[in-house]
Amino acid sequence: MADEDMLSWDESIFRDEHVFEIDYVPEVFDHRDTQLETLTHALRPATRGARPLNVLATGPPGTGKTTAIQKVFGELDAQPGVRAVRVNCQVDSTRYAVFSRIFRALFDYEPPASGISFKKLFGQIAEKLTEEETVLVVALDDVNYLFYENEASETLYSLLRAHEAHPGTKIGVILVSSDLDLDIIEGLDSRVQSVFRPEEAYFPVYDTSEIVDILSNRIEVGFRPDVVPPDVLDEVAARTAETGDLRVGIDLLRRAGLNAEGRASKTIEHRDIEQTFDTARHVHLERHLEGLSDPERILLTVIAETDAEQAGAVYETFHEETDLGYTRYTEIVNKLDDLGLIEAEYESLEGRGRSRSLRLAYDPEAVLNRLG
Numbered sequence: 001m002a003d004e005d006m007l008s009w010d011e012s013i014f015r016d017e018h019v020f021e022i023d024y025v026p027e028v029f030d031h032r033d034t035q036l037e038t039l040t041h042a043l044r045p046a047t048r049g050a051r052p053l054n055v056l057a058t059g060p061p062g063t064g065k066t067t068a069i070q071k072v073f074g075e076l077d078a079q080p081g082v083r084a085v086r087v088n089c090q091v092d093s094t095r096y097a098v099f100s101r102i103f104r105a106l107f108d109y110e111p112p113a114s115g116i117s118f119k120k121l122f123g124q125i126a127e128k129l130t131e132e133e134t135v136l137v138v139a140l141d142d143v144n145y146l147f148y149e150n151e152a153s154e155t156l157y158s159l160l161r162a163h164e165a166h167p168g169t170k171i172g173v174i175l176v177s178s179d180l181d182l183d184i185i186e187g188l189d190s191r192v193q194s195v196f197r198p199e200e201a202y203f204p205v206y207d208t209s210e211i212v213d214i215l216s217n218r219i220e221v222g223f224r225p226d227v228v229p230p231d232v233l234d235e236v237a238a239r240t241a242e243t244g245d246l247r248v249g250i251d252l253l254r255r256a257g258l259n260a261e262g263r264a265s266k267t268i269e270h271r272d273i274e275q276t277f278d279t280a281r282h283v284h285l286e287r288h289l290e291g292l293s294d295p296e297r298i299l300l301t302v303i304a305e306t307d308a309e310q311a312g313a314v315y316e317t318f319h320e321e322t323d324l325g326y327t328r329y330t331e332i333v334n335k336l337d338d339l340g341l342i343e344a345e346y347e348s349l350e351g352r353g354r355s356r357s358l359r360l361a362y363d364p365e366a367v368l369n370r371l372g
């Protein structure tokens with residue numbers, strides 16, 4: 001390589017590496033006009049002091065649902081008489097946790113730690129809203145986690161019927177789910193279904209030309225000029241389109257960039273993509289693993305380490321390591337299955353009734369490395 005093609009120690013190919021990080025909210029947000037319109041149309045009444053319409057936003061992972069909420073909420077929260085709060089249900093996966101999060105957003109301090117009842121917590125929130133004549137809009141992002149924990153109906157019931165227990169409160173709810181196998185409405189109790197008739201916003205996967213467009217923009221703010229040649233961008237876009245998850249493309253660009261920098265190269269080449277794709281395509285796996293509790297991680301580890309034929313031994317080992325019983329074990333199996341981390345299928349064992357075979361949905365090594 002000629003010297004002028006080499007990076008010196010104090011040079012970087014990045015202009016702003018932060019734009020490739022998970023929590024970055026992009027300035028430019030194209031190709032989501034219809035979805036943004038549905039959201040603003042539904043939420044507009046809040047700016048007039050009226051209860052907004054509820055919305056159900058669905059679509060596969062990495063299709064811009066969270067970003068759309070962040071964009072709309074940024075504007076809405078700045079309006080007088082409106083508070084817009086996004087709750088990440090992967091982190092806050094019970095009704096109590098969701099309301100604690102709302103409390104924190106409204107009061108700017110933590111709810112009393114010493115076990116205040118849900119009723120009290122809710123009462124304080126409602127009182128503040130009515131006293132200040134504020135309309136509250138809550139987005140339950142990744143609401144599928146509330147379903148996995150059996151907390152969805154209770155949480156929604158409290159939010160949607162708040163005005164019955166606390167007259168004068170006006171609350172709108174946006175549910176966001178990326179689990180397309182989960183029928184949100186069907187999964188709710190009938191007493192919740194009867195009050196939840198949401199507007200719907202669907203987020204389809206981006207096609208390759210949209211991906212090129214969105215990634216070009218990220219490249220422009222994130223890298224110095226000419227770091228990503230057009231044919232390399234095309235390859236990144238094609239690989240992203242294969243997974244359907246824009247996050248993979250963004251992560252791939254960052255990793256390939258670091259890889260190129262490691263070679264002191266001023267440009268990203270095909271080999272950088274080749275060498276980092278395997279890690280980048282697992283961003284989704286990584287995200288799921290981050291949200292797991294200790295017993296869930298232990299069970300997943302046991303499954304990853306056990307041959308499929310010895311499925312019977314899985315519970316034994318799990319029980320030895322956690323001291324948890326069969327009911328909790330079954331709940332965790334169901335959750336890991338819902339998350340797409342394992343495939344749990346019934347199979348009949350001759351003479352011994354039915355048993356469940358548990359298979360990892362990913363390469364065991366990829367899972368074990370990340371569970372560390």
Ligand SMILES: Nc1ncnc2c1ncn2[C@@H]1O[C@H](COP(=O)(O)OP(=O)(O)OP(=O)(O)O)[C@@H](O)[C@H]1O
Pocket residue numbers: 021022024025026028029030031032059060061062063064065066067068142177178203214246247250
């Ligand atoms: N239209 C877009 N323009 C620019 N960046 C986008 C666009 N859509 C998505 N992104 C980026 O892609 C990544 C994933 O988007 P986001 O988190 O909004 O997806 P999601 O549908 O909420 O995913 P999940 O269902 O997995 O939570 C983010 O880094 C986001 O900045």
